Amino acid sequence: MSKQFQFKLVLLGESAVGKSSLVLRFVKDQFDDYRESTIGAAFLTQTVTLDDQTTVKFEIWDTAGQERYKSLAPMYYRNANCAVVVYDITQTASLEKARTWIRELQRQADPSIVIALCGNKTDLAARRQVTEEEAKKYADEEGLMWAETSAKTGEGVSEIFTAIAKKLPLTAPPSARAGGPGRTGPARAGVDLNKQSAAQGQQEACNC
Amino acid sequence: MDEEYDVIVLGTGLTECILSGLLSVEGKKVLHMDRNDYYGGDSASLNLTQLYRKFRPNQAPPTALGRDRDYAVDLVPKFIIASGELTKILVHTDVTRYLEFKQIAGSFVYRDGRISKVPSTEMEAVKSPLMGLFEKRRAKKFFEFLQGWKDEDPTTHQGINLDKDSMKTVYEKFGLEPGTQDFIGHAMALYLDDDYITKPARPAYDRIILYTSSMARYGKSPYIYPLYGLGELPQSFARLSAIYGGTYMLDKQIDAIVTDADGKFVGVTSGGETVKAKQVIGDPSYFGAGKEEEGGKVRVIEEGKVVRAICLLKHPIPGTDDSDSCQIIIPQNQVGRRNDIYIAMVSSTHNVCAKDIFVAIVSTIVETDKPELEIAPGLNLLGPIHEKFVTITPVYTPTSTGTADNIFITRSYDATSHFETVVEDVQDVFKRVTGTDLVLKKREVEVTE
Numbered sequence: 001m002s003k004q005f006q007f008k009l010v011l012l013g014e015s016a017v018g019k020s021s022l023v024l025r026f027v028k029d030q031f032d033d034y035r036e037s038t039i040g041a042a043f044l045t046q047t048v049t050l051d052d053q054t055t056v057k058f059e060i061w062d063t064a065g066q067e068r069y070k071s072l073a074p075m076y077y078r079n080a081n082c083a084v085v086v087y088d089i090t091q092t093a094s095l096e097k098a099r100t101w102i103r104e105l106q107r108q109a110d111p112s113i114v115i116a117l118c119g120n121k122t123d124l125a126a127r128r129q130v131t132e133e134e135a136k137k138y139a140d141e142e143g144l145m146w147a148e149t150s151a152k153t154g155e156g157v158s159e160i161f162t163a164i165a166k167k168l169p170l171t172a173p174p175s176a177r178a179g180g181p182g183r184t185g186p187a188r189a190g191v192d193l194n195k196q197s198a199a200q201g202q203q204e205a206c207n208c
Numbered sequence: 209m210d211e212e213y214d215v216i217v218l219g220t221g222l223t224e225c226i227l228s229g230l231l232s233v234e235g236k237k238v239l240h241m242d243r244n245d246y247y248g249g250d251s252a253s254l255n256l257t258q259l260y261r262k263f264r265p266n267q268a269p270p271t272a273l274g275r276d277r278d279y280a281v282d283l284v285p286k287f288i289i290a291s292g293e294l295t296k297i298l299v300h301t302d303v304t305r306y307l308e309f310k311q312i313a314g315s316f317v318y319r320d321g322r323i324s325k326v327p328s329t330e331m332e333a334v335k336s337p338l339m340g341l342f343e344k345r346r347a348k349k350f351f352e353f354l355q356g357w358k359d360e361d362p363t364t365h366q367g368i369n370l371d372k373d374s375m376k377t378v379y380e381k382f383g384l385e386p387g388t389q390d391f392i393g394h395a396m397a398l399y400l401d402d403d404y405i406t407k408p409a410r411p412a413y414d415r416i417i418l419y420t421s422s423m424a425r426y427g428k429s430p431y432i433y434p435l436y437g438l439g440e441l442p443q444s445f446a447r448l449s450a451i452y453g454g455t456y457m458l459d460k461q462i463d464a465i466v467t468d469a470d471g472k473f474v475g476v477t478s479g480g481e482t483v484k485a486k487q488v489i490g491d492p493s494y495f496g497a498g499k500e501e502e503g504g505k506v507r508v509i510e511e512g513k514v515v516r517a518i519c520l521l522k523h524p525i526p527g528t529d530d531s532d533s534c535q536i537i538i539p540q541n542q543v544g545r546r547n548d549i550y551i552a553m554v555s556s557t558h559n560v561c562a563k564d565i566f567v568a569i570v571s572t573i574v575e576t577d578k579p580e581l582e583i584a585p586g587l588n589l590l591g592p593i594h595e596k597f598v599t600i601t602p603v604y605t606p607t608s609t610g611t612a613d614n615i616f617i618t619r620s621y622d623a624t625s626h627f628e629t630v631v632e633d634v635q636d637v638f639k640r641v642t643g644t645d646l647v648l649k650k651r652e653v654e655v656t657e
Contacts, residue, residue, distance in 0.1 A: 064450035071456035073247050073443040075306060078436065108277075190308045190435070191290075191426055193299050 004047075005170055006057045008079055012105070013086035014097040015068055018120040021151035022086060023060055026161055031152050048158075048165040056165035058082075067101075074108065082114040082164050087135075089119045089148065090127040095135060102142060114167050116145040118160055123150040213239045213455075215641070216476050216483065218462060218490030221249035222438075222627070223618040225445035226634045227489055229301060230646065232452035239483060240449060241476070245459040246439075247446060249491055250601070250621055253280035253439030253560065259518075263597040273520070273595075274562030280437030281518060281560065283599075284621045285552035285569035286630075287312050287431035287535060290422035293631035295432075300648035303444040310558055312431035313531040315423075317395035318538040319387060323527045323589065326395040326537075343385055350382040350392075354416055370410040378409045386541070392416065394539040398625060400547050400573065401540060431535065431626070437560045462494055465615065471505065473614040487614045487641055492604035495617050507617060508604040514571060514623045515579035517587060520595040521566040525553055527589070532557040535625060538585055547573040549586040550625050565594075573623045574600065609640050616641050 011019040024030050027046045044060045061080070066072045085101050087094040098117060105115060117139045119130060132148065139146035145163060149156035214236040217228045225247075228240045246252055254262065256269035256276045269276065288294050288309070298304050316323045319338060327336040333347045358364045368378055379389050393399050397415035404412050422430030434440045450456055464477040465488065475484040495507040524530045536551040543549065553568040554560050561567050570586035579600050587593065606617035619633045638646040 064447060065453075066447070066450045066456050068455070069457040069460075070245070071247075071446075071458040073446060075436075075440055075443040075447065190310050191432055193295055193304050193309060193432075 004055045007081035009058045009082045010061045010080040012101040014094045017086045017088040018151045025151045025157045077108040086118045089130045092129045119148040123152045213485040216485040216488045218494040219249045220247045222251045222442045225442035229445040229448035232449040232454040238454040241457045241460045248439040248442045253437030255279045278562045282438045289626040290425040294627040306444040308435045309432045311426045312429045312533045314534040315429040316536040317391045375409040375412045390539045395537045435559045489616045497604045510602045513574035516571040518597040519568045519593045543585045
């Protein structure tokens with residue numbers, strides 16, 4: 001029988017390093033050169049097939065710009081199973097910022113979180129400021145996954161998400177909170193407001 | 209910060225965050241700021257560090273309480289009533305995808321020195337120890353009358369006109385004893401005092417139906433509660449706002465509200481810079497609440513005070529069948545007061561504290577100059593109190609509608625046990641700000657599989 005695992009994935013990184021573009025490439029295989037800062041990207045999911053038996057569904061949280069002025073809510077990190085921390089290989093400062101986000105994740109997120117450091121914009125390699133060696137050395141020291149990508153050409157994008165999927169523990173059930181639309185499994189003790197309101201008028205659970 | 213915004217919102221309490229989210233969805237360009245480095249303002253949930261920083265600035269949290277991150281202690285004790293207006297907003301704006309809810313396990317009322325479960329249906333009323341045999345029959349008839357009421361069918365009215373007859377008339381028609389009236393009016397209709405009795409019965413009818421229909425939804429109590437605390441609510445609406453283009457800035461001191469010669473709003477000064485906008489919305493603390501008057505315009509006035517005692521317990525509240533969460537209402541008559549005393553308790557089941565800790569908040573509207581003594585009947589029900597943090601908070605209300613100067617001020621969080629008055633304030637401010645009624649539209653969501 002095939003199994004699907006669902007995980008919450010959060011994106012972090014300085015503004016304009018290509019967080020949303022990376023997701024857009026991964027989820028819709030699209031790229032937009034003049035993409036505005038994130039607006040309206042509510043809630044994206046994408047499924048990665050590992051083998052005949054196993055698929056991993058990512059529930060992807062974009063920062064929605066809340067990273068800009070120290071205003072990312074604790075809710076964002078809560079129950080995140082994995083994080084992609086993005087920097088721009090043409091901007092040294094963006095790697096510095098990535099280090100700050102990684103420290104923040106180590107402080108706020110669950111200790112078991114899988115973190116991938118991702119150097120984006122390899123299509124602009126001619127303007128490279130961050131060497132592969134430098135970033136990889138840092139990732140190794142911190143025990144992070146590392147890869148380079150180009151959201152524009154698609155290079156390395158699906159690979160990094162697949163690598164994360166492989167690294168996630170598929171033995172234990174995914175965290176209770178990472179759920180999204182299908183979050184009311186039989187094991188859930190919580191109440192589903194959406195389902196509730198849809199079922200209204202059907203005398204559901206009426207004990208009068 | 210040289211951009212101009214449609215609306216600047218000050219404070220990230222629930223009221224402000226819902227408004228910010230709704231306005232961003234409407235296409236307004238919103239800048240949302242808070243002086244604190246956390247979301248939630250007066251309706252925040254705090255971790256241990258933040259809790260001690262606020263109440264015991266010179267004391268580190270005791271290590272015995274467990275990990276800092278396990279705590280989300282609400283500053284304002286409220287639950288979400290399952291069939292209420294907040295639930296509708298949560299569903300319509302689709303922020304439910306960021307939240308998970310659990311039931312509150314029980315709803316209790318204090319009577320003659322002990323606490324009992326609040327009956328909410330005929331069946332429960334029949335079993336309740338709150339009433340004698342004959343009174344049960346009368347109560348059954350009363351509930352049957354309420355549940356059978358149809359506006360368009362006069363045969364269901366039994367001679368009562370809900371819009372003219374007082375609740376007193378209705379109680380008398382069914383011959384209900386004062387004790388029964390007490391739990392119906394206070395533990396079901398959730399009135400804080402007895403002023404409703406002499407007024408037309410319609411609002412009381414609506415409130416009882418809200419209670420019983422909420423109760424019927426999930427069974428244990430009429431209330432639901434978000435995992436990780438009430439502070440998740442403002443965060444989820446802030447995220448909604450951000451997704452629709454709202455800009456968020458925490459940890460920003462607001463130096464001044466700038467107005468022109470006519471007193472109309474111009475902008476907000478923070479860190480030496482002034483950001484301009486057409487309108488400003490904010491909680492009372494950004495508009496002079498609690499400060500000495502400085503010759504400026506008085507924009508908010510104090511309506512009263514609420515005393516709240518946040519108590520950390522190491523056991524469930526005695527007499528509640530070891531409920532992991534509950535509400536207990538002490539009707540004013542029972543303890544010789546004008547206003548009810550409320551107890552709201554949650555625990556690690558709701559991911560708001562360490563395992564084996566229970567967080568109970570006892571609150572009431574202040575009537576004397578010794579507020580802490582006033583909540584003693586509530587504190588006495590809790591058993592040994594491990595740690596207690598008491599606040600006496602003024603409740604502020606704006607002095608004007610804001611339509612003349614484009615300064616729209618929200619109300620402080622009141623002593624009611626749920627969020628219905630918060631939603632009323634949201635609807636009211638929304639209408640004043642936009643000139644139109646708040647109509648909830650199902651949000652277009654992008655869900656890609």
